[in-house]
Amino acid sequence: MDVDISRLRLLIQTLDQWAGDPAITDRVLTACSLNRTDAAPPAQSYSAHREALFVRYACDAVEDITFGARAGLGFRTTSSITAYISKYSRDLRQVMENTTRFHRIIDPALAGKLRVSGNVASFELNWKDPSYSRYHRRTEFLLFAVIARLRALTGVKLHPIEIRFQHEIGQHARDYEKISGFPVTFGAERLEVLLPLSALDLQIPTYDPSLREHLLEYGERLLAERRLPKERTRAKVEGLITRSMPGKVVQADEAARELGLSLRTLARRLADEGTSYREIVEDLRCDLAQTFLKNGMAMSEISYSLGYADQAAFSTAFKRWTGQAPSTFRDRVEHPIYSS
Incomplete structure (x- = not known):
C-alpha cells in the first residue's frame, strides 16, 4: 500500500531541521529500509508502512x-x-x-x-x-x-x-x-x-x-x-481487537462470529497468511504497550487498556515479549536511540 512521496520529503526535511544532524535522519531512514534516494525525483510514492515507521522512529530520535x-x-x-x-x-x-x-x-x-x-x-x-x-x-x-x-x-x-x-x-x-x-x-x-x-x-x-x-x-x-486492495483477514482481526479495547481483547470465537466465519475457517485463513489469532493478539499488545509506555501512560492504565487482569500479568507478558521489565523499557527510551 503506497502513499504520496511528498509526505516522506516533508518528514525528512523536518527531521533534518529538528535534529540538526543529517546523520540522525539517515539512521532513521535505514531503520525503515529507506534512503534519501527513495524520496528523490522521479519517485512518486512509497510504502505507507515505512511512513508509519519513519514517524515512530523519528519521535524516538528527537525524544x-x-x-x-x-x-x-x-x-x-x-x-x-x-x-x-x-x-x-x-x-x-x-x-x-x-x-x-x-x-x-x-x-x-x-x-x-x-x-x-x-x-x-x-x-x-x-x-x-x-x-x-x-x-x-x-x-x-x-x-x-x-x-x-x-x-x-x-x-x-x-x-x-x-x-x-x-x-x-x-x-x-x-x-x-x-x-x-x-x-x-x-x-x-x-x-x-x-x-x-x-x-x-x-x-x-x-x-x-x-x-x-x-x-x-x-x-x-x-x-x-484502480481496484480496492483486498483486505487481509489479519487486518480485519486487528480492527476487531483494536475496537474491543480498552479493557478487553475480543476472543477468537467471537471474532470469527463477527466476520461471519467458523473458528476453524478463521484459523485456516490466518494460517494461510502465516500467522495465528494468538500471534496477532500478542503482536498488537506488544506494539501498543511500547507506544503507551513512550506516551507516559501509567502502568495500571496500560494494563487495563490491553485487557490484562492486573499490572503483574502485564509485566510478565512484557518481559516475555521484550526481555525486559516495562519500567526498564521506559527508562531506556528516555534516551535517544539514534544519536550515536
Missing part, C-alpha cells in the same frame, strides 16, 4: 512524541490528484467533498466522510485497513496535515473547533494543544476534525471551474481503473 504532529502542521504542497482537484475547487466545502470521494487514491488505508450537524462540520476518517490504526504517531501526522492543507488552500489560518483521536496519549495531551493552538482530544469515539460550519464557505483563491471539471473526470477514471 518528542509530538514530532509527527509538528511535521503535519508544516504540510503545504503535494502533487497528488486530490491536491490538484482541491486547488481548483470553489470553496472548502467542495474541497472536503472531493477529498471524501477521491481520498482512497492517495491513502487506501483511510476513508473520509464529511458530516454536517447544526453549526459544526466534521471531517471523519475511518480505517479501511485497521492494521494501520496502531501507528498513533502517523495518525497524528495525517490529521494535523489536514489542517495545514486547508490553511494552505484558503490562505486563512483556520482554527478547528477540535481534533479528535481515538487513541490515548497519557500525560502528553496538553503538549498537542500547545503546539497547535486549538483543542485536541484523545480517547474519542471517532477520528475526526471538527470545523465551524462557516468554514465550508471559505473561498479557494486558485479556483478554476474548467480545470476542476477536467481533473474530476481524470479522478473518476483513476477510481474506475
Whole structure:
C-alpha cells in the first residue's frame, strides 16, 4: 500500500531541521529500509508502512512524541490528484467533498466522510485497513496535515473547533494543544476534525471551474481503473481487537462470529497468511504497550487498556515479549536511540 512521496520529503526535511544532524535522519531512514534516494525525483510514492515507521522512529530520535504532529502542521504542497482537484475547487466545502470521494487514491488505508450537524462540520476518517490504526504517531501526522492543507488552500489560518483521536496519549495531551493552538482530544469515539460550519464557505483563491471539471473526470477514471486492495483477514482481526479495547481483547470465537466465519475457517485463513489469532493478539499488545509506555501512560492504565487482569500479568507478558521489565523499557527510551 503506497502513499504520496511528498509526505516522506516533508518528514525528512523536518527531521533534518529538528535534529540538526543529517546523520540522525539517515539512521532513521535505514531503520525503515529507506534512503534519501527513495524520496528523490522521479519517485512518486512509497510504502505507507515505512511512513508509519519513519514517524515512530523519528519521535524516538528527537525524544518528542509530538514530532509527527509538528511535521503535519508544516504540510503545504503535494502533487497528488486530490491536491490538484482541491486547488481548483470553489470553496472548502467542495474541497472536503472531493477529498471524501477521491481520498482512497492517495491513502487506501483511510476513508473520509464529511458530516454536517447544526453549526459544526466534521471531517471523519475511518480505517479501511485497521492494521494501520496502531501507528498513533502517523495518525497524528495525517490529521494535523489536514489542517495545514486547508490553511494552505484558503490562505486563512483556520482554527478547528477540535481534533479528535481515538487513541490515548497519557500525560502528553496538553503538549498537542500547545503546539497547535486549538483543542485536541484523545480517547474519542471517532477520528475526526471538527470545523465551524462557516468554514465550508471559505473561498479557494486558485479556483478554476474548467480545470476542476477536467481533473474530476481524470479522478473518476483513476477510481474506475484502480481496484480496492483486498483486505487481509489479519487486518480485519486487528480492527476487531483494536475496537474491543480498552479493557478487553475480543476472543477468537467471537471474532470469527463477527466476520461471519467458523473458528476453524478463521484459523485456516490466518494460517494461510502465516500467522495465528494468538500471534496477532500478542503482536498488537506488544506494539501498543511500547507506544503507551513512550506516551507516559501509567502502568495500571496500560494494563487495563490491553485487557490484562492486573499490572503483574502485564509485566510478565512484557518481559516475555521484550526481555525486559516495562519500567526498564521506559527508562531506556528516555534516551535517544539514534544519536550515536
